[in-house]
Amino acid sequence: MSSSDSSSEKTMEKRNTLDEEGAFATANNSEENVVFENLHREGTFEDPTVRDQSLKPIASSKSSRGEGSEIQRTVTAQDWMGPDDPENPMNWALWKKVYHTTIPALMGFAITFGSSVYTPGIPQIMEELHVSSTVAILGLSLYVLALGFGPVLAAPLSETFGRRIVYLTTLPIAALFTLGAGFAHDPAALLVCRFFAGFFGSPVLGVGAGSNADLWHPIHRAVATSMFLLAPFAGPALGPTVGGFAAQYRGWRWTQWSILFVAVASYLYTIGNQETYKKIILQKRAKRLGIAPPVYHGPTGLAAIRYLLVVTLFRPINMNFTEPIVGFFSLYIAFNFSVLFGFFDAFPIVFEGVYGFDTSHAGLVWLSVLVGCIFAVITAIVLDRYYYRREHHKSHKEGRNGVVAPEHRLYAAMMGSVGLPVGLFWFAWTSRADVSWVSPTMAAIPFAWGNLCVFISAALYLIDVYGPLNGASSIAANGIARYTLGAAFPLFTNQMYARLGIAWATSLLGFISIALLPIPWILFKYGPGIRAKSQYDTIKA
Numbered sequence: 001m002s003s004s005d006s007s008s009e010k011t012m013e014k015r016n017t018l019d020e021e022g023a024f025a026t027a028n029n030s031e032e033n034v035v036f037e038n039l040h041r042e043g044t045f046e047d048p049t050v051r052d053q054s055l056k057p058i059a060s061s062k063s064s065r066g067e068g069s070e071i072q073r074t075v076t077a078q079d080w081m082g083p084d085d086p087e088n089p090m091n092w093a094l095w096k097k098v099y100h101t102t103i104p105a106l107m108g109f110a111i112t113f114g115s116s117v118y119t120p121g122i123p124q125i126m127e128e129l130h131v132s133s134t135v136a137i138l139g140l141s142l143y144v145l146a147l148g149f150g151p152v153l154a155a156p157l158s159e160t161f162g163r164r165i166v167y168l169t170t171l172p173i174a175a176l177f178t179l180g181a182g183f184a185h186d187p188a189a190l191l192v193c194r195f196f197a198g199f200f201g202s203p204v205l206g207v208g209a210g211s212n213a214d215l216w217h218p219i220h221r222a223v224a225t226s227m228f229l230l231a232p233f234a235g236p237a238l239g240p241t242v243g244g245f246a247a248q249y250r251g252w253r254w255t256q257w258s259i260l261f262v263a264v265a266s267y268l269y270t271i272g273n274q275e276t277y278k279k280i281i282l283q284k285r286a287k288r289l290g291i292a293p294p295v296y297h298g299p300t301g302l303a304a305i306r307y308l309l310v311v312t313l314f315r316p317i318n319m320n321f322t323e324p325i326v327g328f329f330s331l332y333i334a335f336n337f338s339v340l341f342g343f344f345d346a347f348p349i350v351f352e353g354v355y356g357f358d359t360s361h362a363g364l365v366w367l368s369v370l371v372g373c374i375f376a377v378i379t380a381i382v383l384d385r386y387y388y389r390r391e392h393h394k395s396h397k398e399g400r401n402g403v404v405a406p407e408h409r410l411y412a413a414m415m416g417s418v419g420l421p422v423g424l425f426w427f428a429w430t431s432r433a434d435v436s437w438v439s440p441t442m443a444a445i446p447f448a449w450g451n452l453c454v455f456i457s458a459a460l461y462l463i464d465v466y467g468p469l470n471g472a473s474s475i476a477a478n479g480i481a482r483y484t485l486g487a488a489f490p491l492f493t494n495q496m497y498a499r500l501g502i503a504w505a506t507s508l509l510g511f512i513s514i515a516l517l518p519i520p521w522i523l524f525k526y527g528p529g530i531r532a533k534s535q536y537d538t539i540k541a
Contacts, residue, residue: 077286078294080278087285089215089276097215101224103273104208105231106266107171111201112232114178114259115143116239116366118194119344120359121252128252131187134491137345139181139194141487144341146198147205148483151476154206155312156305162280163214166207167270174201175263182256197259205232209459209475213468214276219392219402222384222409226377226456233452236340237370240347244363311469316477324530325465325523326474329458330481332516336420336451337482338489339509340369343444345493350427350502355437368441372423372448376416379449380456383411406464406539407527409457413520416453420513423447428506457520465527470536 075081080088089097118139125136157166174197181193208228216224246254275281279294286293299307319326351362388411391404426443458478463471497505523530531538 075289075291077282077289077291079282087281088278089281090217092215100215100273100276101212101228103167103270104204104211105228106269107167107204108208108228109231109235110171110259110262110266111147111174111198111204112235113239113242113262114174114197114201114235115140115147115341116236116344117243117246117255117258118143118239120240120243120348120363121247121255123359124247124252125190129185129187129190133494135187135191137490137494138191140341140344140490142191142195143198144483145487146195147202148480148487149199150202150204150206151316151472151479152206152309152312153199154203154210155472156308157203158207158210158277159279159308162275162277163207163211164273164275166203167273170200170203171263171267171270174198175260175267178256178259178263182253182260206476206479209463210472211276213463214278218464219389222388222456222460223381225460226380226384229452229456229459230373230377233373233448233455234370237366237373237448240344240363240366242363244360248359311473312476315470315473316480319470319474319536320477320481323474323534323536325527325534326462326477328519328523329462330478332519333455333458333478334481334485335512335516336454338485339424339447339513340451341486342489342493342509343369345490346497346502346506349494349497350431350440351437354431354433354502357437365437365441365444368444369448372445372450373452375445375449376412376452376456379415379453380412383415387411403539404464405528406461406531407524409461409464410520410524410527411457412453413457413461414524416450416457417517417520419446419450419453421510421517423450424506424510424513428503428510431502431506454520461523465531465538466536467539 084091089100092100122133122136122139125131125139126133129136153170154166157170177193177197177200181190181197184190184193209225212221212224212228242258243255246258275284279296282294285291298304320330321327347365348359348362351357351365352359357365388404388408391408392402395402395404423443423446427440427447430439430443459475462474462478465471466474496508499505500508
């Protein structure tokens with residue numbers, strides 16, 4: 001055998017390797033780059049080796065074996081079979097990826113809509129069920145508190161059965177409890193049903209971020225994340241608008257029927273979804289083709305349950321107290337989120353008490369919050385396009401393989417941190433009878449804009465800092481703090497406004513927002529040093 005033939009044989013034996021993003025790096029540039037055009041259909045698979053009948057070269061280069069030589073590729077369920085594996089959700093058609101991105105968004109909208117649509121019916125609930133305002137507000141607080149269990153419930157479900165089963169099973173159960181709440185004739189039944197409606201709806205919120213990670217490369221994830229997070233913020237904004245008309249003209253029970261209408265519509269939209277979770281897709285491939293399934297290296301049985309509890313519950317709680325980045329962002333976002341839910345009490349005090357609006361028209365004021373959220377999404381996308389992507393391209397040019405310091409995700413948070421106190425002080429000192437109702441209505445726009453800007457930025461930053469697994473725990477930590485404090489705030493908002501008055505009660509919130517304002521700015525400047533001292537693996541950039 002000649003030396004050239006020997007060299008060629010060695011070249012053809014070199015293996016392709018997968019990096020952690022699923023990108024396919026060829027071991028030798030002289031080899032032909034090929035991608036799978038089609039996988040064998042069930043019933044046609046005969047051999048675990050696929051020859052060039054199912055492989056077509058996308059680029060060819062001369063090698064010592066000459067052009068047109070056969071290239072063999074082993075069909076495997078251990079990992080994706082290349083950068084263009086058609087079963088990889090990142091390679092789906094754009095319309096299909098957009099469709100699967102909107103599924104958790106719409107379901108998240110339905111669930112969060114259910115939190116706030118309840119609030120305009122609180123006076124009627126007090127009268128019909130003979131309860132105090134605090135007990136009636138518990139229907140909101142318990143629902144919001146239950147939303148915090150989303151990651152704890154979603155993680156074991158999606159890890160075992162995939163994303164699709166979570167979307168198809170949890171929302172119908174939540175809808176049944178919503179139905180029970182609508183038929184409740186005593187406060188205990190109402191509160192129990194409201195809690196479990198939120199509890200079984202919460203996995204949708206917990207698994208949505210995972211679906212986006214399945215579908216989009218990190219460079220495109222900011223746009224997808226921004227659009228996804230708009231829906232859960234749009235839900236609380238539109239809820240009082242719909243609930244106001246439902247409660248005023250049809251009674252408080254129709255606030256619950258409204259939730260069912262939205263839930264059914266979003267569920268019907270979801271029926272056509274496919275699995276996006278890599279492990280489940282590979283398992284199905286193995287079963288279909290009769291080849292070895294992906295090797296699972298993690299714990300099994302009770303150890304697996306313990307592991308998932310650690311990742312979704314105990315580790316998030318630990319990170320809130322031991323990781324400054326997680327702890328301070330959790331505190332900041334939890335406060336902002338709580339003020340938003342406190343407005344469910346504050347808006348009726350202002351617009352019904354000061355300006356004489358009826359229930360339905362007071363609910364329309366919440367459209368200003370929706371406008372602010374839309375502006376926040378636009379802001380986040382623009383900043384991603386003009387700043388983060390520029391750094392990403394610069395990283396490639398400098399040979400850093402696209403690695404970007406996560407602090408470049410914080411531009412939206414730094415801008416939004418200014419909008420929060422502006423909106424709160426504006427609302428505080430213009431909510432009086434001698435000033436038009438338009439002014440406090442407009443004040444909600446910068447607050448909502450700043451709130452969502454901070455949240456989008458923080459979500460992207462935490463994932464970039466801690467990576468997929470610990471990043472999920474950091475997001476769960478944020479959710480636990482956010483929903484716990486958000487559940488508590490409405491219980492004392494009425495009393496706070498009664499004691500301090502509209503101006504000073506809202507100003508107190510404004511002063512707290514000023515105290516928290518430096519958090520994203522400090523992390524932008526000192527984040528690399530803080531990351532270096534973390535007890536968890538963090539990005540080195």
